[in-house]
Structure formats: structure tokens, C-alpha cells
Amino acid sequence: MDIDIDAIGEDLPLLEGIRTTRAIRRLKPDPVPKALIRKVCEAGTFAPSGGNRQPWQFVAVTEPARRAWVAERYRKAFADYIAPALEAAKAPDFPESGRRMQRAALHLAEHLHEAPVHLFVAGWTRHGQPQLQALMPAVQNVLLACRAVGLGASLTTVHRAFGEEIDAWLGLPENCPTQRSSSVVGSG
Numbered sequence: 259m260d261i262d263i264d265a266i267g268e269d270l271p272l273l274e275g276i277r278t279t280r281a282i283r284r285l286k287p288d289p290v291p292k293a294l295i296r297k298v299c300e301a302g303t304f305a306p307s308g309g310n311r312q313p314w315q316f317v318a319v320t321e322p323a324r325r326a327w328v329a330e331r332y333r334k335a336f337a338d339y340i341a342p343a344l345e346a347a348k349a350p351d352f353p354e355s356g357r358r359m360q361r362a363a364l365h366l367a368e369h370l371h372e373a374p375v376h377l378f379v380a381g382w383t384r385h386g387q388p389q390l391q392a393l394m395p396a397v398q399n400v401l402l403a404c405r406a407v408g409l410g411a412s413l414t415t416v417h418r419a420f421g422e423e424i425d426a427w428l429g430l431p432e433n434c435p436t437q438r439s440s441s442v443v444g445s446g
């Protein structure tokens with residue numbers, strides 16, 4: 259990808275960007291330049307946080323074998339999560355928009371290993387408690403920044419069913435768990 263990382267995404271009107279940032283679950287597998295990943299993470303660091311403590315840590319997983327490891331766990335947890343909704347969707351009056359979202363979510367689960375970046379947002383605990391309220395604004399900033407630079411992304415948490423295993427595997431210390439938030443990023 260031959261792009262000017264400093265210039266890209268700097269001219270998107272804010273409200274238009276907010277309105278048009280959607281969960282993108284059909285992602286191209288093309289690699290994303292490291293500097294671009296860094297750029298969207300940097301946007302995350304401008305989020306508000308209690309006491310301005312900025313507890314976030316960003317971990318980008320890009321190696322195919324490691325993405326496969328995450329995807330395998332995500333798929334298992336997702337199958338349990340989606341089963342009742344798939345059942346409910348058999349009803350004739352189930353909204354078509356809901357079925358469309360289910361199809362997209364199923365597609366993401368099936369192709370998660372192909373998404374070029376699995377971006378985990380972890381955070382330091384405070385007095386033993388997670389500071390999730392600070393992490394979610396950071397995640398939203400990352401999603402908006404992805405929109406601005408032309409990357410597709412979606413917020414996922416289903417893998418948290420395997421939370422501690424994934425945190426240990428990511429090499430995160432016990433007082434810096436991923437706390438339910440990660441984004442899957444790819445070229446949209």
C-alpha cells in the first residue's frame with residue numbers, strides 16, 4: 259500500500275465520519291501498514307479518561323498463525339452466542355435487517371483469521387478494578403480513525419469468553435486485562 263500516512267484521514271468532517279462509521283465485517287485480507295495501525299491507535303489515546311489516567315494499552319496481532327489462534331476461540335464463543343438469535347430469526351416476522359446483521363456477523367466469525375489486524379485494547383486496573391469506562395471511548399476513537407483513513411473495522415467482544423487465556427497469551431500482566439474490548443481491523 260503506497261500511501262501518505264501523515265496526510266491520510268486528516269480531512270474527514272467529524273460529524274459525517276461519526277454518521278458513517280459502521281461495523282464493517284467483510285474485510286479484505288490485505289496487510290495494513292504498521293504506521294497506519296499506529297496512527298489509529300494514536301487517535302485512541304486522545305479519548306477522555308477518568309483523572310486523565312489513560313489506562314489503555316494497544317496490542318495489534320498480525321501474524322497469521324496468531325490470528326488463527328484468536329479466530330478459533332472467537333468462532334467457538336460466537337457459535338454459542340448466536341445460536342438463540344439464529345433460532346429467533348426463523349420466525350417469519352423477524353426483521354430482515356436483523357438477518358442481514360446475523361449474516362455479516364457469521365461472515366466475520368468464519369473469516370476472522372483473514373482480517374489482517376486483530377487489535378486488542380487492554381487497560382491497567384485501578385484499585386484492582388478494570389477501567390472499562392476509559393477503554394470504550396478509546397475504542398470508539400480507533401473505530402472513527404479507521405473510518406477516516408479508509409480502514410474497515412468492527413468492535414468485537416465475543417472472544418472475551420476466553421478472556422484470561424487470551425490475555426495470558428497476549429503477554430498481558432494480570433493487572434492489565436483486555437476487559438472485553440477489541441477491534442478487528444482490515445481494509446474495508
Ligand SMILES: Cc1cc2nc3c(=O)[nH]c(=O)nc-3n(C[C@H](O)[C@H](O)[C@H](O)COP(=O)(O)O)c2cc1C
Pocket residue numbers: 279280281282359363366412413414415416417
Ligand atoms: C460492547 C460491544 C460488543 C460487541 N461485540 C461484538 C462481537 O463480538 N461481534 C460482532 O459481530 N459484533 C459485536 N458488536 C456489535 C457491532 O460491533 C456493532 O456495534 C453493531 O452491529 C452495530 O453496527 P452498525 O454500527 O453498523 O450499526 C458489539 C458492540 C458493542 C457495543
